[in-house]
Amino acid sequence: MPLSAKIKEINNAQEFKEFYLQDSHYSSCPECGHIAYSHGNGFLEIVTLEDLQQLHTHHIGLQTRRKFYSIILLTAGTVTEVIGHQKYHFGPQSMYFIPENQLHSIETWSEDLQGILCMFDADYFLLCIKHQIKLNQFPFFQLDKVPYIDLSDRETQMMQHLFWKLNSEKCQKTTFNDDLLVRMFLNIILLEAERIYNHKAAEQPYNLSRKEQLVAQFQLLVNQHFLDKKQVNEYAGMLHVHPHYLNDVVKEVSGFPASYFIQQQLIQEAKSRLIQTNDTVSMIAAALNFIDDSYFGRFFKKITGLTPVQYRKQHKHQ
Template identity: 25%
Template sequence: MIQKKKIPVYSIHNLVQESQRQTGLQAEYFSSYLEKHYEHLHQPHRHSFYHMVLFISGKGRHTIDFDRFEVQPFQVYGMIPGQVHSWHFTSAIKGYVVNFPDHFFRDFLFNPYYLERFSLFSGVSTEGVFRLPARLRKKVPELFEALIETASDPDAPPDISRVLLLQILLLINSGVAEYASESIPEQKKLILYNLRRLIDTHYKSIRLPRDYADLLYITPNHLNALCQDLVGQTAGELIRSRVLLEAKRLLINVNKTVTEIAYELNFEDNAYFSRFFKKYEGVSPDEFRKQFIK
């Protein structure tokens, strides 16, 4: 019989020191972070906060929403609240970690959606992993060092930490732009960004691309062409991927039955959900769960 367990969700208050709870920012060397929390980090878990890591050296792998990445020097990882991930290291690790709540920049920038302009925090695992170009491999670690020093000083104004973290994010984003094959018009970026937000909100109840096109005030053909152009997938594939991702997240919480998950995801019945899952994942929901637990 499978022992029932639930994927834990860690809040920023579980991790930060008392002096840091006002801002909720945690910035420290990854080696010390790992020493304190490895018991939890190597098991799949979620955060209720934004999470960013820069590796300087070491080997291992990082799994984010069931995509696996090999750790490399000067690699940056960014994750948003709710993503499932785990670490597995095979050598000593050197780097930096920063955790902060979703309201960290809100009052400072008067823009609740500011972080969503950074691909590092798109919520798509493959977009949340980036290797710094050579020109940033000195400057960005220096800023992490300054952020750790400021965050650990109880007398330092919180806005200094916000400015330092904002510098880090803007520099990383400039590096991401360097690797883009061509400049993408802002209007196209905005449509994709709004589509992803709509899918994230309505994927349980809205499954047809034409309904999302209506919400975006564009034609279905325009929506599909834009998705193919920017991410190499149709709008239908983006919707389906989001449903499958949530199905996987729910399946690794073994306290839910497959029937309950099918109902939660708004499928007609368990059989339809199982056929859908197996068609695109190659295994049944029960087989996926058993493989994950094993």
């Protein structure tokens, strides 16, 4: 059986609940869910590790690829998990991060486990703030950086409070402005984690395989050049490898072809500009170096299922 056949893909919070929990309707707050999100508006879910430990059915040892981002704050107990192809042992007062599309499996969880799991997708993270940092720019979500930080007592207490505030605001929201506040608290958690990470990361050595190094270099180049380089062969040339080889390695490591990452970078930039600015669709198409508005519109609709105008109308805060 090929390895890919053993990997369970989990696309959203509902599939996460159905795979990990006995009760797929579980929610950490019964008052949640006042806002019904339409296509592409994303999701945010929070669950305690104690509840996950109690309700899980068969997740230990199975390899998954989550199509969203995860942040785990561990306050008690120990876990052994595989993120990518690296095995990690985490103890109390630690945070670890699982980026979108990363391979992941849980090997062991101790009985006294306590903490918080927060999961969200890229669409949910989009805020009405210009020049916002992108998720793939946070170091702990980058393939060539260690995906965890150790916390002091004060830092642990601060993160617990921020997650409590995030969940509290999520449970009480009744309007889209309330939802914007929830997204801002998520942003604060990530920015605080980045500040701690940057202060401590130099102390943490990290080794990647040659293939993982190539994919990390490719993703970095895409982040830097996606506006003017939209073809896989352009990146292959910069990396001095054959385009077919680059595509095969990217797909082996990430589960997606190389072109997927170029497209996603363009789509996220387009969504950000549609939500965070008042630029016309023509202005956005030109800024993203599309040959004309109609080509940009077809590209956007093929990926998202909506035209740029429809996406802006449905998702921009009033």
